[in-house]
Amino acid sequence: MVDKFRVSLIVLLLACSVPAWGGEYLIESYYTQVFPPSHRALAEMNFDGPDVTLTLRPLNGYPRKSTTIKGDNSIPGEVSFFWPQISGESGVLVFKKTIEDRHVYWKNESTQMVIWRSLDDSLSDADRTLTYPNWCGTPYGRVSFAMIASSDLRSVNDFLLSRRYIDSALSKSDSHSFLLGQYVDPSEILAFDLEVEVGTEASVALALRAFPGVQWADLTWGGGCGGSEIGYMAISSTGFATANYIDAQAFATALMQRVESYLGRSGFSSEVSLLEVKRSILPPYAPVVKLEVAAPSIVSRKIGDTWDSFNLIFQSTQAIPGVPPDKIGVVVWVERLKTGTKKVRSGDPPPRSEYIDVELRPFDEALVAYVFAEAISSEADGWCDFFVQEHAETREDFLITDYYNDCSGK
Structure with a gap:
């Protein structure tokens, strides 16, 4: 009787451990507009035998409106769909399942379309709203939109200015008109790139998509593949955030404590001071924390034996993919990075600012942001993501593309 119970329990546990592959996903392709005019769409997948x-x-x-596609799951690890003519593709498309970096992917090789979600079965509001152009470069601070040329451009311009989303009047860009080219005559499109907070x-x-005549609005497409001094991380929200509110002061305290903790483990002296805590004046009123660091x-x-000084800045943001409900997304960047020639000696405090006066490159700022995002996210049960293309002469193996991982150096 006991053996039968044990067998039944083992079978039940094994059954419960098998993931349920149905549920909410994202579907996207860099090459195909899966749900015109977007290269990304929401996808609900349901299995029944x-x-x-x-x-x-x-x-x-x-x-x-939504579109439902029927398919077959007779072969384990594959789904076949008879694809309708909604995205320039049609016929039977086969998607094969893989699990990588804590995500499940269903990939179709011929079209490069991917259906995916995280293994914890969660999508953030950013996932449901924005398209991340190409995982190359940094998708922050820039939004593009395209509208029919005959639409009321003045209303859009006045709205953006009145809400302080932009600082000056719109100016036309030709760089993104191709996004709608196969659906609308390109000569009838006005395209714009915006620098936003x-x-x-x-x-x-979302505000732009609500305007009549606006056909497409999203993160700027194809931000380039150069190095960037901005990256992002996701950290546990315990102690300073709820589903709808982030306590700015508690957020600052938590970040400062984690920065000090990382610096303290080095065995060298350092200095950290809180320069600023504020909220954005624009929705969603994200807190911004600026620290001044000498280390x-x-x-x-991770290079050399001199002193650095810099401003280390954190801002919570919605514009990060794959952030689960128990974490918040944080953009990390560095400004005013300088170094000096005075050598570091154990026990010595950082020198005065006049001895740290050599300005460094944005690439070096990227490296500092990477180091602190790695340290903070690993301590705060999180992850971080950076793309740094340029290589340092002495630490070539340290700079990596780390997608949805823990940002640990190779």
């Missing part, structure tokens, strides 16, 4: 259905819905703010990208995109370069950049 060998039968599977995929319901596509537009990203938040687009008015299009970090953290407001989703709010700006040995071997700690801040």
Whole structure:
């Protein structure tokens, strides 16, 4: 009797450990507009024996109706769909399942379309709103939109200025008109690139999509593949954030404590001071924390034995993919990075500012941001993501593309 109970319990535990692959996903392709005019759409996948259905819905703010596609799941690890003519593709498309970096992917090789979600089965509001152009470069602070040329441009311009989403009047760009080219005559399109405050990208995109005549609004497409001094991390929200509110002072305290903890473990002296805590004046009113840091370069950049000084800035943001409900997304960047020639000696405090007066490059600022995002996110049960293309002469193996991982150096 006991053996039968043990067998039944083992079978039950094994059954419970098998992931349920149905649920809410994202579907996207860099090359194909999966749900015109967007290269990304929401996807609900439901399994019923060998039968599977995929319901596509537009990203938040687009008015299009949903489309349901029927498919087959007779072969384990594969789903086959008879794809309708909604995205330039049609016929039977086979998607094969893989699990990588805490995510499940269903990939179709011929079209480069991917259906994916995190293993914890959660999508953030940013996931449901924004398209991340190409995982190359930094998708922050820039929103593009395209509208029919005959639409009321003045109303859009006045709205953006009145809400302080932009600082000056709109000026036309030709760089993104191709996004709608196969659906609308390019000569009838006006395209615009906006510089917006970090953290407001989703709010700006949603506001633009609500305007008549605006056909597409999203993060700027194809931000380039150069190195960037900005990256992002996700950290546990315990102690300073709820589902709808972030306590700015508690957020600052938590970040400062984690920066001090990392610096303290080095065994060298350092200095950290809180320069500023504020909230953005724009929705979603994200807190911004600015610290001033002086530390040995071997700690801040993993290079050398001189002193560095810099401003380390954190801003919570919606515009980060894959952030689960128990964490918040944080953009990290560095400004005013300088170094000096005075050597670091154990026990010595940082020298006065006049001895740290050599300005460094944005690439070096990227490295500092990477180091601190790695340290903070690993301590705060999180992850971070950076793309740094340029290589340092002495630490070539340290700079990596670390997608949805723990940012640990190779």
